[in-house]
Amino acid sequence: MRTERGRQLLSRVLAGVPANENPLTHVEDLPERLPQYAEWPDWAPAQVVGAFRARGLEKPWTHQVEAAEHIWNSRHVVLSTGTASGKSLSYQLPVLSSFATDRRCTALYLAPTKALGADQLRAVRDLDLPDVRASSFDGDTPMEERDWVRAHARWVFTNPDMIHRGILPSHARWAQFFRRLKYIVVDEAHAYRGVFGSHVALLLRRLRRVARHYGSDPTFIAASATVSDPSVSATRLCGVECVAVTEDGSPRGARTVALWEPPLMDELKGENGAPVRRSAGAETARILTDLVVEGARTLAFVRSRRGAELTALSARHALSQVDTTLAGRVAAYRAGFLPEERRALEKSLASGELLGVASTNALELGVDIAGLDAVVVAGYPGTLASFWQQAGRAGRAGDGSLVVFVARDDPLDTYLVHNPSAMLHRPIEATVLDPLNPYVLAPHLACAAAELPLKDKDLPPFGGDTAREVLQDLVNDGVLRKRPAGWYWTSRDRPHAGVDIRGSGGEQIMVVEADTGRMLGTVDPGSACATVHPGAVYLHQGTSYVVDELDLDAGLALVHAEDPEWTTQPRDVVDISVLKTLTKQDFDGVTVCLGDVAVTSQVVAYLRRLPSGEVIDQVPLDLPERTLETRAVWYTIAEDLLREAGIERAQTGGALHAAEHAAIGLLPLLATCDRWDIGGVSTAMHPDTGEATVFVHDGHPGGAGFADRGFQSIADWLTATRLAIDSCECQAGCPSCVQSPKCGNGNEPLDKAGAIRVLDIVLKAIT
Numbered sequence: 009m010r011t012e013r014g015r016q017l018l019s020r021v022l023a024g025v026p027a028n029e030n031p032l033t034h035v036e037d038l039p040e041r042l043p044q045y046a047e048w049p050d051w052a053p054a055q056v057v058g059a060f061r062a063r064g065l066e067k068p069w070t071h072q073v074e075a076a077e078h079i080w081n082s083r084h085v086v087l088s089t090g091t092a093s094g095k096s097l098s099y100q101l102p103v104l105s106s107f108a109t110d111r112r113c114t115a116l117y118l119a120p121t122k123a124l125g126a127d128q129l130r131a132v133r134d135l136d137l138p139d140v141r142a143s144s145f146d147g148d149t150p151m152e153e154r155d156w157v158r159a160h161a162r163w164v165f166t167n168p169d170m171i172h173r174g175i176l177p178s179h180a181r182w183a184q185f186f187r188r189l190k191y192i193v194v195d196e197a198h199a200y201r202g203v204f205g206s207h208v209a210l211l212l213r214r215l216r217r218v219a220r221h222y223g224s225d226p227t228f229i230a231a232s233a234t235v236s237d238p239s240v241s242a243t244r245l246c247g248v249e250c251v252a253v254t255e256d257g258s259p260r261g262a263r264t265v266a267l268w269e270p271p272l273m274d275e276l277k278g279e280n281g282a283p284v285r286r287s288a289g290a291e292t293a294r295i296l297t298d299l300v301v302e303g304a305r306t307l308a309f310v311r312s313r314r315g316a317e318l319t320a321l322s323a324r325h326a327l328s329q330v331d332t333t334l335a336g337r338v339a340a341y342r343a344g345f346l347p348e349e350r351r352a353l354e355k356s357l358a359s360g361e362l363l364g365v366a367s368t369n370a371l372e373l374g375v376d377i378a379g380l381d382a383v384v385v386a387g388y389p390g391t392l393a394s395f396w397q398q399a400g401r402a403g404r405a406g407d408g409s410l411v412v413f414v415a416r417d418d419p420l421d422t423y424l425v426h427n428p429s430a431m432l433h434r435p436i437e438a439t440v441l442d443p444l445n446p447y448v449l450a451p452h453l454a455c456a457a458a459e460l461p462l463k464d465k466d467l468p469p470f471g472g473d474t475a476r477e478v479l480q481d482l483v484n485d486g487v488l489r490k491r492p493a494g495w496y497w498t499s500r501d502r503p504h505a506g507v508d509i510r511g512s513g514g515e516q517i518m519v520v521e522a523d524t525g526r527m528l529g530t531v532d533p534g535s536a537c538a539t540v541h542p543g544a545v546y547l548h549q550g551t552s553y554v555v556d557e558l559d560l561d562a563g564l565a566l567v568h569a570e571d572p573e574w575t576t577q578p579r580d581v582v583d584i585s586v587l588k589t590l591t592k593q594d595f596d597g598v599t600v601c602l603g604d605v606a607v608t609s610q611v612v613a614y615l616r617r618l619p620s621g622e623v624i625d626q627v628p629l630d631l632p633e634r635t636l637e638t639r640a641v642w643y644t645i646a647e648d649l650l651r652e653a654g655i656e657r658a659q660t661g662g663a664l665h666a667a668e669h670a671a672i673g674l675l676p677l678l679a680t681c682d683r684w685d686i687g688g689v690s691t692a693m694h695p696d697t698g699e700a701t702v703f704v705h706d707g708h709p710g711g712a713g714f715a716d717r718g719f720q721s722i723a724d725w726l727t728a729t730r731l732a733i734d735s736c737e738c739q740a741g742c743p744s745c746v747q748s749p750k751c752g753n754g755n756e757p758l759d760k761a762g763a764i765r766v767l768d769i770v771l772k773a774i775t
């Protein structure tokens with residue numbers, strides 16, 4: 009195995025670690041994989057093959073041909089292979105071959121971001137084939153060009169937002185394009201998850217319905233990072249049965265993967281006196297510095313934009329002490345870079361002119377950077393798919409490379425560094441989305457009816473009976489009218505503008521700088537009280553603002569630029585009630601349930617906190633209550649089981665609370681959610697269940713499928729939760745195990761040992 013280079017870089021990094029620290033929890037060598045080539049398919053015209061060859065793509069890899077064959081034969085397909093495995097060629101080949109052999113057909117390409125769409129468009133144009141007429145159609149397309157695109161473009165590169173707002177509402181103007189539509193490419197399909205994924209799933213169903221109205225039946229091509237069960241996810245997303253191609257024939261250099269847990273620091277204490285680890289960012293800056301000194305081309309992924317900038321800055325500072333020329337070879341990268349800037353960065357990393365780049369996840373999508381010497385991932389990026397996408401940037405053919413995963417102060421990160429097989433040998437989590445969520449379904453059915461009257465035969469892809477019920481509600485509310493032939497939209501205004509496919513429903517709160525009137529961004533109405541309450545410190549693109557006023561009725565938060573030395577953290581009181589238990593599993597003294605709940609919360613105060621964690625004061629707030637109706641998974645425990653396990657009445661609240669926090673932290677292991685997409689409530693005696701209960705609920709109206717996923721995999725989920733708590737070496741609970749960064753109760757009470765007992769009771773009963 010060619011792992012010498014990776015191992016050598018690792019020992020260099022370890023040489024700088026103080027003798028009393030042992031951050032390495034695991035090292036593993038992943039073997040090299042050799043390329044597997046196939047022949048160009050017979051149906052591919054010589055001109056198209058020639059264009060690829062001219063760009064240095066001599067022969068396709070096996071999976072590229074396998075996918076291309078399906079597409080050519082009009083079978084919907086999902087290609088789920090690793091980073092830089094050449095997914096683009098797999099669809100470009102059949103699409104461009106069709107263009108060459110059928111002078112009329114058209115294709116759509118959808119990317120989750122404009123930047124990625126622009127990259128792919130450039131790649132197609134660079135092939136320099138005649139009659140392709142590839143063109144973008146997004147928010148930046150000038151009005152005068154739009155008519156040309158509608159009338160002449162054959163391959164339109166766009167995004168879900170534009171399909172929703174710009175194409176479907178005026179589909180008649182696209183009639184010719186739709187009539188000839190042969191392919192719909194859904195790139196980076198794994199990005200469509202949670203509520204956004206549910207929106208896009210319904211959008212794709214609307215798109216297909218309109219295409220069929222004009223007589224075409226396009227083939228869907230989903231390109232995704234490796235995910236578990238790609239066929240199921242893609243079928244759910246696209247609304248058509250997709251064949252999966254997963255055998256990756258692209259080559260990959262050997263990689264040494266090191267899992268790294270920063271040490272607990274003696275000198276610093278966090279909330280309630282809990283110990284704190286050295287920050288993943290600081291540790292990453294140090295590792296990046298060592299690697300750059302070694303001349304290794306390294307990419308460090310840091311979760312926040314500010315973190316990426318600080319990491320680059322502190323690596324540059326450290327390097328300037330060693331060799332001033334090296335300091336200039338480290339840069340930061342963030343979202344919002346122009347395409348030219350990204351190209352320049354790709355080039356200088358490839359040439360070695362730049363040696364170190366600290367980046368946010370923005371570099372994850374659509375950048376042609378591969379074959380680096382090292383990648384450092386600071387903090388779990390939320391999904392295994394993202395982790396491998398980032399790690400996949402390392403690995404030079406014929407030479408080894410190094411990947412270091414640095415854990416943050418977080419229970420999921422703790423679990424992963426102590427359970428390497430969960431990180432390195434586990435199938436990637438399923439992409440969770442729920443197109444049947446009535447809160448998402450209703451506005452899409454209204455849009456669909458406005459596009460073309462909805463008929464009974466249209467309903468199966470929209471959920472059949474569920475759709476029929478939602479339509480009845482829309483009729484009752486006067487939004488639609490039911491006539492014998494179907495459901496009609498009756499107003500002159502289109503419903504599309506009111507549907508925010510990236511938000512979780514409801515009018516967004518605008519964050520506006522009072523002095524200048526500049527709109528900085530928007531906040532979900534559901535989280536506004538917690539994030540933009542008066543006095544809150546609001547970060548926007550690395551600049552700090554303080555909120556002066558929150559007017560929920562007007563949908564406005566007024567802020568001014570100010571960078572105080574403290575951060576703010578909301579305090580809330582939360583109550584949950586069970587509206588409907590959908591499924592209940594009874595075990596001896598333990599029940600596990602899935603159902604609909606109402607979560608009532610009120611932000612009542614906020615804390616001002618110094619970077620050291622010290623609290624300056626608590627400021628009361630007068631904000632309204634808010635109720636969220638959503639989906640939850642919960643378990644209950646009979647009192648005698650708690651007592652038998654030695655959990656006394658006074659301890660129960662803290663034990664359940666700690667078990668709840670850790671479980672929220674671990675759910676992203678099984679569902680593609682972020683811990684901020686879900687919430688929890690625990691109580692020693694819940695009025696609706698009559699017992700000690702821990703609830704974990706979705707954070708969006710109607711749910712996004714996360715609680716459902718927790719319910720389906722409850723045993724795996726709670727086993728991992730228990731392991732995470734148990735493997736953290738702190739005494740009484742810290743952010744790496746049972747403390748939560750978003751706890752509205754200031755992480756009190758928490759009982760770490762009690763949480764393990766609680767989980768033992770539940771696991772014993774259900775497994």
Ligand SMILES: Nc1ncnc2c1ncn2[C@@H]1O[C@H](COP(=O)(O)OP(=O)(O)OP(=O)(O)O)[C@@H](O)[C@H]1O
Pocket residue numbers: 064065066067068069072090091092093094095096097372373374375376
């Ligand atoms: N058959 C091939 N032989 C050699 N190089 C190839 C082949 N196919 C693709 N490549 C090269 O591999 C690189 C990655 O290709 P591409 O960007 O399509 O990968 P991807 O799977 O879409 O990546 P991502 O995971 O970022 O979405 C490109 O530089 C491309 O030119």
